[in-house]
Amino acid sequence: MSVAPPWRPGTQTAERCDQAVRLLLAGQSMVRVRNRLRLDDADERLVVEHLRTVAGTTAARRREALARLLRAEPIERVKGELKLDRADVRAVSDELTATHPVLAAIVLDPPENDDYCPGATHPGPPLSGRVELRWFECDPGSGRVVEFTCACVMTHYELLSYGGVYRICRHTAPRTDVPPISYTSGSRRPEVYQWWARLLAGQAR
Known part of the structure; x- marks a missing residue:
């Protein structure tokens, strides 16, 4: 849902201020925007107010929206009644998933044909000539999750820390001859981060 700006459309002031808003939302500083567009004090006040x-x-x-979702109202109803835009839905969904994952699974209905995903990182497709990592089924115990890939696909990974020793954990859907959870051998931080980067790039699996 958009908010109408305080300047009159179709004027030179509106053109300058609209462009200033776009640049500021893109991360540029007010000083740079002011100098680039030659905004005067009145223009700057209008832009800041907006x-x-x-x-x-x-x-x-x-x-x-978050309060209503916490009352278990479905996302489609909340989205429609509050006129949430795509950025709103993503922000609220991310917060609810992080703080109340079980409730999020109930009230959030991921839209079809949408690029929204509850995770952050997705490994690239495996490349030809990739390195095949050695995976072990033995459980080394609970480690601290340092990095992870999104669980929206059949195989996802976690980078785990065990007090200075690191392992990559692989979670897979049931498959023949592939354990559902397996681990690499322990490595020091620099080495394991190299393998983690290669895994994300599709250069290792």
Whole structure:
């Protein structure tokens, strides 16, 4: 849901301020934007006022959406009634998944044909000539999860720390001759991060 800016559309001021908002939202500093677009003090005040309104409205809308989802209301109803946009849905879904994963699985209905995914990192497709890592079924115990790939696919990975020794853990859907959980041998941090990077790049599996 958008917030109408405080300047009159179709004017030179509107053109400057619209472009300033786009640049600021893209991460540029106000000083740089002001110099680039030659904004005067009045333009700057209008832009800052608009951005504050947008931020406040967005934050309030997302807080209300999260509160309603915590009451187990379905995401489609909340999205429609609060007029959530794609960024709103992603932000609220990420927060709910991180803080209340079981409830998120109930109230969030991932849309079909959408690139939204609850995870962050996806390994690249395996490349020809890749290195085949040695995987062991023996469980070394609980380690601290340092990095992980998204569990939305049949095989996902975790980088685990055991007090200075690191292992990669592989989780797979049931397959013949492949254990559901397996581990690499222990390595020091520099070495395991090299293998982790290769795994993510498809250069190792």
